[in-house]
Amino acid sequence: MGLKKRIYVVEDEADIRRLVTEVLEGYGYEVSCWASGREARAAIQRQAPDLCLVDLGLPDMDGLTLVRELWEDVRFGVIILSGRGGTSDRVLGLELGADDYIVKPFEPRELVARVNSAIRRREQLSGAAATAETARARFGPWVFDLGNLTLTADDGRQESLTAAEASLLLMLLKAPKRVLSREHLQGPDQDRDDFPYDRSIDVRVSRIRKKIEEDPRAPRLIKTVYGAGYLFAGDVTWLR
Incomplete structure (x- = not known):
């Protein structure tokens, strides 16, 4: 994979943060976690990730608001993590600019597959642009x-x-x-x-x-x- 890809996880549930970190680090990703949208915003301003995973149920803001803001930054992709599994929720997330939508609880292999796919898509676009x-x-x-x-x-x-x-x-x-x-x-x-x-x-x-x-x-x-x-x-x- 070359240089480690940087993944940011914005999730207020500590158990989910630990699970995502353990799984993705096991596949060679560099993972940083934040429990609030405000903390994630500040971190992104300091250094942009390659991909950002965002929970919709954040304590300080609606996760969809954060997704909408992040979509404007074309430097990285966004995947939604959410317990809201309805079709309307998923469609809304994609309409707001998310690259993908993962419903909690999820299988670790599904998480890895979706993250790999989002990273690979951006790499393919970079290669085509060259x-x-x-x-x-x-x-x-x-x-x-x-x-x-x-x-x-x-x-x-x-x-x-x-x-x-x-x-x-x-x-x-x-x-x-x-x-x-x-x-x-x-x-x-x-x-x-x-x-x-x-x-x-x-x-x-x-x-x-x-x-x-x-x-x-x-x-x-x-x-x-x-x-x-x-x-x-x-x-x-x-x-x-």
């Missing part, structure tokens, strides 16, 4: 910059993307006019027995549409092919 042929793409009035996870419009407007959104958009842009199934867009290493993969993909597509479509309710760029998946209908030019 390749001139896939670093920047123009479609419609937008330029997609994989290096800094942004979309810039011709009029100067800029939208930020999470790593999960950027990864999904990259797959669509690299295969324009082709239908890609939800399984393909989800990736081969995702386990969604407790939260069907298609919902997480649908949420991310919805978020991307809100950023790039004139009317997200009648999308012209990312089309839904019912029963099959999604298709990017626009023309794509890769910029060097």
Whole structure:
């Protein structure tokens, strides 16, 4: 894994903090824990992590508020840890920009798999950004910059993307006019027995549409092919 990846855990339950630390350190991660959102904010200002795990039931703030704030920092990913297992809670978490959602109690192997996946996704994006042929793409009035996870419009407007959104958009842009199934867009290493993969993909597509479509309710760029998946209908030019 090279240099140890830094994981921040924002969780008020000491038993959960100990479990997460023990499991992730056993897989070579460097783990730091905080029991409140305020402490986590201060730590992130001093040094950003590679990934942040956030409990929704924090003592000093709603964890969703912290997730929304952290989403604006594209330097690292965010995974929600929560005892709230309803579909609406998970969808809301993803809509606010989280890369993933883990329901407590969880199996250690599930935690490791989700963390590995989030870290690997960002590494793959960094690798793709280093390749001139896939670093920047123009479609419609937008330029997609994989290096800094942004979309810039011709009029100067800029939208930020999470790593999960950027990864999904990259797959669509690299295969324009082709239908890609939800399984393909989800990736081969995702386990969604407790939260069907298609919902997480649908949420991310919805978020991307809100950023790039004139009317997200009648999308012209990312089309839904019912029963099959999604298709990017626009023309794509890769910029060097």
